[in-house]
Amino acid sequence: MEFTAERIQQALTPRAARYYERVGSTNEVALEWLKMGAPDGAVVIADEQTSGRGRLGRSWQTPPGAALAVSVILHPRVEFVSQITMLGALAIHDTLLRFGVKDSGIKWPNDVQVNGRKICGVLPEAVWDGDRLLGVVLGLGLNVRVDFSGTELETTAISLEAALGRPVNRLELLAGLLDNVDHWYGLLGRPALFEAWKSRLTTLGQMVVVGEVRGLAERVDETGALWVWDGGELRCILAGDVALGTDEHGH
Numbered sequence: 001m002e003f004t005a006e007r008i009q010q011a012l013t014p015r016a017a018r019y020y021e022r023v024g025s026t027n028e029v030a031l032e033w034l035k036m037g038a039p040d041g042a043v044v045i046a047d048e049q050t051s052g053r054g055r056l057g058r059s060w061q062t063p064p065g066a067a068l069a070v071s072v073i074l075h076p077r078v079e080f081v082s083q084i085t086m087l088g089a090l091a092i093h094d095t096l097l098r099f100g101v102k103d104s105g106i107k108w109p110n111d112v113q114v115n116g117r118k119i120c121g122v123l124p125e126a127v128w129d130g131d132r133l134l135g136v137v138l139g140l141g142l143n144v145r146v147d148f149s150g151t152e153l154e155t156t157a158i159s160l161e162a163a164l165g166r167p168v169n170r171l172e173l174l175a176g177l178l179d180n181v182d183h184w185y186g187l188l189g190r191p192a193l194f195e196a197w198k199s200r201l202t203t204l205g206q207m208v209v210v211g212e213v214r215g216l217a218e219r220v221d222e223t224g225a226l227w228v229w230d231g232g233e234l235r236c237i238l239a240g241d242v243a244l245g246t247d248e249h250g251h
């Protein structure tokens, strides 16, 4: 079913929601709304993004009618900010499970993958007034029927409908995803959230390469950092892109 402002409003009431047929980036709109005093849980949704933002300064494609591009405005306590990224990955992962996707997992820190291919991206952006946290925008981009064939992402990305082999109602998907965001938001700061994120990570125990660090992905900590054994030294990684590596024996 196509998105319209009425359908979105109806599916998400009483949540405060703004829908755009086409926008630059839902995160950008949500950041402005947050600064103007948006309520907790307010969402910005777009059918198409023309300058979607990805992690680490990259861009993110949201072609019309083919994906979910959602930004949720949250007001967490400052000590739990680092868990927002875990919350996003968990909410997506739960939604995929509920829709029947098998073989999905979280690649550190927050890429949700199906059979090793990225299906979703998570981009939290915090807004500060000096050292006071105004809030966080949690951006979620989920490929529903994006066609990656013939693109450079052909072998590394996947869409939900391709993974399931059946069509998916994007309104139902959106409502389910936001329910899951609410669920994990209620558990922010609790050990259960960290433990769930940790247990769904596919990265731990693997030989990885992250920037200049190469070695065994040993563990994660409550701040979301990844600890990797590199040349006999345990290195702490706060952000980055993980690639699978080989050990000194080429395995």
Ligand code: BTN
Binding pocket: 024, 025, 026, 027, 028, 049, 051, 052, 053, 054, 055, 056, 058, 060, 062, 068, 069, 070, 071, 111, 120, 121, 122, 123, 139, 140, 141, 142
């Ligand atoms: C990544 O690089 O993995 C994160 C991608 C996050 C994309 C989503 S789509 C909705 C929201 N608005 C944006 O501009 N980006 C995020």
